[in-house]
Structures are given as C-alpha cells and as structure tokens.
Amino acid sequence: MKLVTWNTQWCRGLDGTVSVQRIVDGARAMADFDVLCLQEIAQGYADMPGGPGDQPAELQSLLPGFQLFFGAAVDEFDTAGHRMRFGNLIATRLPVRQVQHHTLPWPADGGVRSMPRLCTVVTVQSPALGAVRVMTTHLEYYSKVQRMAQARALRDLHIEACGHAAAPPLDDDSRSPFQTKVHTPHAILCGDFNLGPTEPEYDVLRQPFVTDGARRLHDAWHARHGDTAHAPTFRLFDRTYGPEPVACDFVFVSDELAPRVRRIDVDLQTQASDHQPVVVEFDAA
Template identity: 30%
Template sequence: MKLVTYNVHFGVGQDGHCDLARALDAVKNADIIGLQEVDSFWERSGNIDQVELIRQLMPEHDMAYGAGFEIAKRSKESGEMVSGPRRRSGNVILSRYPILSVRNFPLPKYGSGGGKLDIQKALLEVSVETPLGPLRVYNTHLCHLSEKQRSLQLEIFLEIDRRARLEGPALSGIHPGDESFAGEPALVSVPEKAVLLGDLNFLSTTKSYSILAGDTGDRWGRVTRIGGFVDAWCAAGHDELDGTGETSDSATSGDGKRRIDYCFVSESLSSRVVSARVLRDAKGSDHYPVEVILA
C-alpha cells in the first residue's frame, strides 16, 4: 500500500507557475495521499475551488477535505466584501479505499506580533478500510513560526489519537424508536492503527520530533514509546539525518533544503514499512512528496 504526503503549495511550482494538475500527476498512483496548502477562491491560485478541481482530477480516489480556516473574500480592485464563496485553505486526504468517517480539528494557535504571518492550522482525520486492515489517517500542516506552538499542536494530536481509541466511532449505537437520525447502520469500531502525514515544519533534531518519535538516550539512541509513533523514513532503514530525505526546495522556500515533510506510523505498523523515498522528479510545488510503502 503506497502512502504519500505532499505540500502542494496551492499548485505553484518551482518555476513560479500555478498548475495544480501538474502537482497531482506526481502522486496520483498512490493509494492514500495527504495534501496540504489546498486553496479555494484565492487570487494567487486562479480564484478557483481547488477542492472541487482535485475531485475532478482524481475520480478514482475517495476524498475528504478539512479547512484550517474560512474567511471573507474582498474585491482586489475595490476592497469591498464579495458575496458568495469565501476563501479557504486546508488539507485533503485522498484514498483508493472508501473513507468511512471524517473529523476535522482546529489546532492551538496564538497570534504573532510584528506583522508575521500566522495561520490557523487543522488536523484532518479519516477512517479507512484498507487491504492491511482498518486504519486511521491523519493529515496536517503545523505552525511554521514557533517550536513551542508546534509542540503544543503535537501534544493535542497525541491526545486526539489517544481519545479516538477510547471514544468510539463518530456514529455509534442506536436510538430506540428514532429512525430520523440513528436508523442508519452505525460505524465499525475505531481503527487502532494510525498514520500521520503532513508538512510538520520541524527537523529531526528538535523537541517537536521527539514528542512524536520518542526521546533519545545517551546509550541507546531513539527510544520509541509503546503505542507511540515511528518515523517511517527511519523504519525504512534511513538515518534521521539522512540528507536524501530533504523535502523543501531552497530556490522557492527561501529557507534552505530541509526534511520537514513526514509520514509517521503507529509503532505496531513500523515492521510493515518496506520503503520510503522523496520524489525528486516532482516540480509542482516548493516541497517534494514523500512516498512510503507498507506491506
């Protein structure tokens, strides 16, 4: 089963040209895909609904969308409020297997001073029945400004993951005598195993990485927590600091080549990671996709 995470940068590639279809071409053969920075109704990406465009371009995949934020749109010429669709930006999950349920969670945010860009982030969750069994798939794009804010967002993710296994499915049980809402079949149990895809905006040398992957000891190196998450890049045999894992492009990101896009898998899935690689032929964004194969 092929998983991919890709920050598509709303379709603007390394040549500065906006072409979302080009970005999608690089990952369309994957079974489960997490996309970040998907636009709707922004001038910078052609003032179109990219969510609907993805649906049209990827009809073989089921799709879930979760906006990080939705805000009013103003006329570029007059500055007046425009009635109709509002601007949105968020995350998409595509799956060749049916998506059984969808939840979207806003992540913690505190505003930045000094005019620095600060964006409301969200965590998109789906449950999927895959050939490897039931799977929860998460997709997110963490804060780019602050290690402390990223750490807080990751702690919330771990709490959501823990609670998901305890709370049960979004629709469960029955309501006797009421056919208007609960007459439909309830959902299957929440999958125990999970995958986190995303532009996580941290390096493997940071506290944020250790929150997910476990702390390092002087003698034994990285210590994975039981029931925690494993960096699929490392499960595939790469070193945490392996330079071939760099996923951002210095020519367009402005901050050098760094490994900041990840696939983390439940500790119990780590033995099923066959390979992980960065798709360097993809030029449709200022990031490169990361592909992980599970078997």
C-alpha cells in the same frame, strides 16, 4: 497500501505556474496511490500568486473513483462576500468509515505571522491493514509557540483514538449519530510539520504513552532506513526560506504499522511545488 503526501504550495511550481494537473501527475509518477494527502490546497483566493481557483473541484475531476475530503483550516470571506478556504485534502479510493476535522491550537503569539491549522482524519478500510486512521496536517511555520502546541495536540489525538480502541464505547445499532464507530490504534500521521528532526516538537510527536501498553508514533523513514538521515523535502531548489535543504515533511506510523513499512521515498527531482512529495508503502503482513 500506498500513500503519497505533498505540501503543494497551492499547486504552484517553482516556475510560478499553478497546475493541479501537474501535482496529480507527479503523485501518480511516485506510486499508484490508494491515498493522496495534500497540504496547502486553496479555494477562492483569487489574489494569491497564480490565481489558484477551486482546487478541490479540480482535484475531484482529476481523480475519478476517489472520494475527496477537504479540511479548511482557514474559512473566511472577503469584503465582497466571496468565500475563501485553505487547508488540507485527503483523496482515497479505499472504503471510508469516518471523517473528522480537528482544529489545532492557535495560542496568541503577538506580532508573529500565523494562520489557523487543522488535522484532517479519514479512517479507511484497507484490505491489507484493516481500519487505518489517515491523519494529515500542516503546522505553523512562523510561531514556535503555536507549533509546539500543535505537535502536542496531534499526539493527544492519537492517544485519545488509541484509548477508544482499547476501551470502546457501548455498541449502538440505532442508526443515529450515536451508532457504533470504527476505533483503531492503526494510524498514519503525515504532512508538513515545519520542523526538522532535531527540533523538540519532533521528539514530542514520538514520545511514548500508555493506554493498553507502551505505544508511540514512529518515524516511517527510520522504520525503513534505520539511522540514515532523512532525504530533504524543503528548500532543495528554492532557498527563499533558508540556506540549506531540510526535511520537514514526515510520515509517522503507529506501532503495528512501523514493521510493515516496505518503502518510503522522496521525489528529489520535481519542482511542481516548493516542497518534495513523499511516498510510503506498506506490506500486508
């Protein structure tokens, strides 16, 4: 199974050009991906730089054979009544078992710029790995208070899902909304976390917990590369937001998937966004 995650900056490159095609081409250059997780996808924000248009529709046309699931963290209307949405998108060619959109905490932090945040979850059926919860998100940049609350909520979502896998609800064949769901402890949590590996939120995400035994989320980079420092994913070419390149786009994996990480790499050349894309590939066994 191959997955690419990328904060696209609404598909706006460092040259100022908005190009959905360039994002798809860049992701395909990294891998023949089974799952594509994108953050900062826009729909209807005509006044944003580059005029992004309807990016979920563009992506659907560029990804034949894939199902697309757009999770709008922001869903609002302008004064003329035009709808505007902004958030995460997961595209996959694998069979899909369930889709969930989890609103993340947005506690008040007066005088600080912020927006609502979301975690989009698509449970796919991988021939090699079985059922896997693919979770993608984009945490708050400006508010540390909100970012910490969101990191804790992501960990809680994984704990809750592992609890259901360990103690599943009553089987139900009613073909109603109560019908039996797929519950799995196998998870991939990826996206732009807007924090570095030395921040306390990073430790919160990896803090062990107990359901049917000691479990945790592992940083896939270290699962593959050991103690080697993360490759930078932000501020590599554009220093608008700080003087040094940093890693803030991560892939976290559940216990069962950590030993199966065959490859995780960062494209350190592309300038199709202000972030660098990350690819992760898993062994079958």
